[in-house]
Amino acid sequence: MSRDYYEVLGVARDADDTTIKKAYRKLAMKYHPDRNPDNKEAEEKFKEVGEAYEVLSNADKRAAYDRMGHDAFKNGGMGSAGGGAGGFGGFTDPMDIFAQMFGGMGGFGGFGGGARRKADPRQPGSDLRYDLDITLEEAAHGCDKTLEIERLVPCEACHATGSKDGTAGFKQCPTCHGTGVVTRQSGFFVQQSTCPSCRGAGQTISNPCPKCRGEGRVHKDVKITLHIPAGVDTGTKLRSSGNGDAGLHGGETGDLYVFLEVQPHEIFTRDGMDLHCTMPVTFAEAALGGVLSVPTLDGAAKLKLPAGTTGGTIFRVRGKGMPSLKSSSHGDLMVEIQVETPSELSSAQKKALEAFTSTLKAANQPEATAFLNKAAKYMK
Numbered sequence: 001m002s003r004d005y006y007e008v009l010g011v012a013r014d015a016d017d018t019t020i021k022k023a024y025r026k027l028a029m030k031y032h033p034d035r036n037p038d039n040k041e042a043e044e045k046f047k048e049v050g051e052a053y054e055v056l057s058n059a060d061k062r063a064a065y066d067r068m069g070h071d072a073f074k075n076g077g078m079g080s081a082g083g084g085a086g087g088f089g090g091f092t093d094p095m096d097i098f099a100q101m102f103g104g105m106g107g108f109g110g111f112g113g114g115a116r117r118k119a120d121p122r123q124p125g126s127d128l129r130y131d132l133d134i135t136l137e138e139a140a141h142g143c144d145k146t147l148e149i150e151r152l153v154p155c156e157a158c159h160a161t162g163s164k165d166g167t168a169g170f171k172q173c174p175t176c177h178g179t180g181v182v183t184r185q186s187g188f189f190v191q192q193s194t195c196p197s198c199r200g201a202g203q204t205i206s207n208p209c210p211k212c213r214g215e216g217r218v219h220k221d222v223k224i225t226l227h228i229p230a231g232v233d234t235g236t237k238l239r240s241s242g243n244g245d246a247g248l249h250g251g252e253t254g255d256l257y258v259f260l261e262v263q264p265h266e267i268f269t270r271d272g273m274d275l276h277c278t279m280p281v282t283f284a285e286a287a288l289g290g291v292l293s294v295p296t297l298d299g300a301a302k303l304k305l306p307a308g309t310t311g312g313t314i315f316r317v318r319g320k321g322m323p324s325l326k327s328s329s330h331g332d333l334m335v336e337i338q339v340e341t342p343s344e345l346s347s348a349q350k351k352a353l354e355a356f357t358s359t360l361k362a363a364n365q366p367e368a369t370a371f372l373n374k375a376a377k378y379m380k
Contacts, residue, residue, distance in 0.1 A: 005051075024052075121162075124247045132226075135263055136263070149256070152217040152220075152246045158212060172203060173201070175198065181195055216249040217245070238257070239257055244256050286337065292304075294333070316334055
C-alpha cells in the first residue's frame with residue numbers, strides 16, 4: 001500500500017503551502033538520482049516525494065485526497081476530468097516537478113535535467129601537481145629549482161585553434177547538436193553526460209590540424225624554474241600560474257601546484273621553526289666546562305658549557321633555527337648535551353682513571369650520592 005502523503009513529506013495534515021514546499025525541496029534534493037547514482041531505493045523515494053508534493057501542493061487534489069485517500073487517484077479517480085495529472089488519473093514525471101520547483105535548475109548546478117550551459121569550444125586546461133623533494137638547507141635559505149614536466153602546450157602549427165588553416169573553423173557537433181551533453185531517459189529518470197564526440201564543447205573542428213588532431217594543444221616536455229622561498233616546510237604548496245595544461249582550442253591555461261617534501265637531515269631535526277641536535281662531549285669537557293663550537297645551518301656558533309654539565313642538558317642557541325615563511329623572525333637551535341663514556345681504554349688510561357676516581361668525594365658526585373642514600377634501606 002502507498003504511504004500517507006503527509007507522512008512521506010513529514011508534515012502535519014494542516015500544514016500550509018509554504019511548509020509543504022520546504023519539505024519537498026529538502027527531500028527532493030536528498031534523494032535526487034544524481035546525488036544517489038545506482039541507488040534504486042533513493043530513486044523510489046524521489047518518485048514518492050514528487051507524487052506526494054504534486055497532490056498536496058494542488059488545492060483540488062489535496063481536498064480529494066483528504067476525503068478519499070489514495071482511492072481518489074485510482075482508475076482515473078473523480079472520473080469527470082479523464083486521465084493525466086490534471087484529471088487525477090496519473091502523475092507528472094518527478095523530474096519535471098523538480099525542474100519546476102528549482103526554476104529549471106538555475107542556481108542548483110550539478111543535477112541532470114536542468115538548464116543547459118552554453119557550450120564553448122574553448123575550455124580551460126587542467127591544473128597539474130608536482131611533488132618536489134628539497135633539503136633542509138634549501139628550505140632554510142630558499143633556492144631556485146628547475147623542474148622538468150610533461151604538459152599540454154598550445155599547438156604552434158595551428159596557433160592553438162585546432163584548425164588546419166589556423167582559423168577557428170568550428171561547426172555544430174552532430175551528436176549533441178551544440179549542447180555539449182547527451183541525454184538518456186529511462187522511465188522517470190533523465191541522465192546527462194558529457195558528449196563523447198566534442199568532449200562537451202558543443203562544436204567540432206571542420207578541418208582539424210593533423211599535429212594536434214583538432215585540440216589546439218600538444219604534449220611537450222618543458223623546463224620550469226621555480227623559486228622556493230626560505231622557511232618552507234613539508235606540506236607547503238606553491239602555485240606556478242599558467243604552467244598547467246593549455247586549454248582546449250586556445251582556452252585558459254591551468255596552473256602548476258608544487259607540493260614540497262623536506263628530506264630528513266643527518267644532524268638536525270625540525271620542530272616548527274626550531275631545530276634540534278644532539279652533541280656528544282667528552283667527560284672532561286662536561287666536568288670542566290668550556291666553550292663549544294656547535295654546528296648550525298649558517299656555520300659554527302659558540303656555546304658556553306658550564307662546568308659540571310650532565311648528559312641530557314639542553315641549551316638554546318637563539319636565532320639559529322629556521323626562518324619564518326611570513327616574517328623576518330627565526331627560530332632557535334636546541335642543543336642537547338650527550339656525555340660520552342670513554343671506551344677501549346689502554347692499561348695506562350685505566351690506571352690513571354682509577355687513580356682519579358679514588359680521589360673523588362661525595363661532593364664531587366652529588367647525584368650518585370643522593371641516590372645511594374635513598375636506596376640504602378632497599379639494599380640491606
